[in-house]
Amino acid sequence: MHGPVAEILQFIDLTAYSITFLFVLGFIGGLVSGFIGSGGAFVLTPGMMSLGVPGTVAVASNMCHKFPKALVGAIKRFKYGQVDIKLGVIMGIFAEVGVQVGITVQRYILEKFGQAGSNLYVSFIFVMVLVIVGSYVMRDAIKTKNAIGDAPSPALAKRLQKIELWPMLTFKTANLRISMWFLVPVALATGMLAATIAVGGFIGVPGLMYIIGATSIVASATELVIAFVMGLGGTLIWAYYGTVDIRLVMIILAGSLFGVQLGAIGTTYVKEYMIKYVMATIMLIVAVSRFFAIPKYLNELHVTSFTDGSVSFMTQLSFGIMCFALLTGASIILFNLFKARGLENALATRG
């Protein structure tokens, strides 16, 4: 299957191993995305690169697989009445602006501090955001789990919703009314994070929950719309430069669409706090994984001097932990889905 073109453009050959690997990775990533609205993408880029796919092609292909997946997930969850399309589209458009800002910042850092500095910046943001937001979400998840009855909407969101600042926007499904001035920063941050670490949802979903005041079900479902808008825009740009490897995209999609459906189904069975719980777990484990990637860049900047062996070990460990994070999230989702289903079936046959 050696096409001359494929060799010139450095697109990899597909083997049974790489196909299976991408399919499975796609499935697990899709499962998590369908459930918490994002995620999965951060493993796919390094995953593809570990197969020998060049960085740009990996990023472009990842982006190109993300938006159809988000579309399918959003449609599925729309049928369950969880998606606020208006909120998603408005957020998505501003997130797209945020992506451009994020790229500009990245480029500036790349010029000023070189590749290693840029990588260090990315890892630093990764760890910071994930640890801070992740532990906040985790704390909240535990609090809601222990609370009796419905969790009250967060105090900050409530206060912001009361501020009447033109233009006010009303969202019917999310059941809230808030000024655009509070929506835009969340969207911009989502886009900037997406441009930096490939997963905007780690800011987008908590932002929707704690700043805008949507429930975790609506927030994670709406994040899929944001991911769709952002992904479509990004893909058009990448494809304009001809860097999308459609074969990789389709293999990952083959798996991830199975996953995203199952993840979306899962949201109808679990309690609100479960989404926060899964999200926080994944974020915190991924933060640990990125922590292990930092020594490599510090070495390149000659700040530290770890041996090559330990650096490559840590790099592998970092990828391993990332996969573990996804697997943990996926197993929590599947476990709860089938447990709740079993309960419901038992009730149905009894009553």
Place this chain on the structure above:
Amino acid sequence: MAESVMDYAVNVADRLKYKILAAHINTLPFYHDGGKRSALFASAMQESALLFREKAKTKALDIEHIGDAGKIGKVVKRLCHSNKRIEFIVIDQGIRREEVASQSPVPVFSVNYTEAKAGQQLTTTHHKPASKGVSIMSTTSRKRHAKSCLVFGGLTAGIYAAIFANQDIVMTYFTKGGLYALLPVATVFAVSYAHGNFTSSFWSALGIEGSKTTGKQAEVRKEAEERPEIRKDVRPRAELNV
């Protein structure tokens, strides 16, 4: 309609000397399956109407059957307004009480009926709930999912075969950039349509579907909260001077 619900309604109506208005509400009248669902609904309604009428006859009660379609809360509201003398509502099993109660101006009751209770009764009238219509519906929906699973599975396989059999040509054009960028984007849209429908019906055909009890929660809560506040009546009144 579950027999336990009919029995309850008949007993209560007998005791209170009420009439029964049995409303059969089709919640998905425009479901896309060539009218199969509607036909099934009609037959299930006829079946339970017959049974209900017989039960009412033994106690010499007045019973009226009506069929309607739409969202259950809205239909209940409409009925209560057009038919002023509804005192309370007994809902069938499987209907969310909150959904009805949020719209209904009169009290709403649901009937709990477990197998364990049936065993405790002295007379072993262990009737299976009128499941005929229901079970038929669930098997046909499974069959329908399996069929669309095949159709979309074939379509997906076709797209994948077309792309991977012509890898060289595809990769040449798809990576040209510029306006050719629309090619990969169009392809993934096609894939997400075919494969998305395939995977959806795949899980449904396996019986893995969204929860029926919690799925509509967001929507229901919204409806409940959106009801306008009851404002104090400040209209001028004629006062009687004595």
